[in-house]
Amino acid sequence: MLLQVDDISLSFGGIKALQNVCFSVKEAELFSIIGPNGAGKTSMLNCISGRYSPDKGSIKFAGEELLGRKTSERPEIGIGRTFQNLALFDHMTVLDNIMVGRHHLLKNNFLTGMAYWFGAQKEELEHRRHVEDIIDFLEIQHIRNAQAGTLSYGLRKRVELARAIALGPKLVLLDEPMAGMNMEEKEDMARFVVDLNQELGMTVIMIEHDMGVVMDISDRVMVLDFGAKVCDGLPEEVMANDHVQKAYLGADFDDEPETASQKEVA
Numbered sequence: 001m002l003l004q005v006d007d008i009s010l011s012f013g014g015i016k017a018l019q020n021v022c023f024s025v026k027e028a029e030l031f032s033i034i035g036p037n038g039a040g041k042t043s044m045l046n047c048i049s050g051r052y053s054p055d056k057g058s059i060k061f062a063g064e065e066l067l068g069r070k071t072s073e074r075p076e077i078g079i080g081r082t083f084q085n086l087a088l089f090d091h092m093t094v095l096d097n098i099m100v101g102r103h104h105l106l107k108n109n110f111l112t113g114m115a116y117w118f119g120a121q122k123e124e125l126e127h128r129r130h131v132e133d134i135i136d137f138l139e140i141q142h143i144r145n146a147q148a149g150t151l152s153y154g155l156r157k158r159v160e161l162a163r164a165i166a167l168g169p170k171l172v173l174l175d176e177p178m179a180g181m182n183m184e185e186k187e188d189m190a191r192f193v194v195d196l197n198q199e200l201g202m203t204v205i206m207i208e209h210d211m212g213v214v215m216d217i218s219d220r221v222m223v224l225d226f227g228a229k230v231c232d233g234l235p236e237e238v239m240a241n242d243h244v245q246k247a248y249l250g251a252d253f254d255d256e257p258e259t260a261s262q263k264e265v266a
């Protein structure tokens, strides 16, 4: 297993955001987390990315305990992430935004990392080459010099994905990568998520509300509700689960992707 999550609980005052959650993700798997609003999905991602510290439990990545390690170490360990809300530097170009994703490879420090804007040419060249590969991969050549703030929402989400994978993580955590997108943008993003999983071999954990996309592209799916795991398994197993049928999908849920994609968990 690349990621082994055991007995994770997390509370905020009286709110139990996560209750004894256990699951594991294999290398090169595309694993989705679904559930209604407030189910604990982002909290789970935040525990893996180090943003939140769970009250108890263990999260092992490639056999090593992650809990207790600094959040800032996650990129070096091999974990990248995107956020539910866009977190780009709007005044910077697409290229520079993605370069920021690689600053950890310089001196582990944002300020020294920024020094490459002013000089460290050789190292910068190497980084640029790598970033250009990502730009090609995500088909954003045409906007590489555009200011991030001027782009459409769908393209900004794609730039954010580019930054998350700039360091070539083993595991990438995607928090609602298709939220707020139109159909065409969603299809593009779904294709890129599949490609980074299948072509680049990255393991993906994705939170996504669009059930059609989730069931279409995931290897396995986990359902959370009120902070607890309802079930996990193959998409068809999860779809057949009574609790999932009743609580999230409605009795009339149709398995066809065209119909399914109209439905959202919450």
Ligand SMILES: Nc1ncnc2c1ncn2[C@@H]1O[C@H](COP(=O)(O)OP(=O)(O)OP(=O)(O)O)[C@@H](O)[C@H]1O
Binding pocket: 012, 015, 016, 017, 035, 036, 037, 038, 039, 040, 041, 042, 043, 044, 266
């Ligand atoms: N930083 C925080 N402070 C206080 N409560 C929080 C915090 N983060 C999450 N919670 C609470 O924990 C519970 C789980 O929230 P979380 O954001 O993980 O759910 P979610 O499944 O990601 O929901 P959504 O689909 O709306 O993003 C909610 O009741 C939420 O209000």
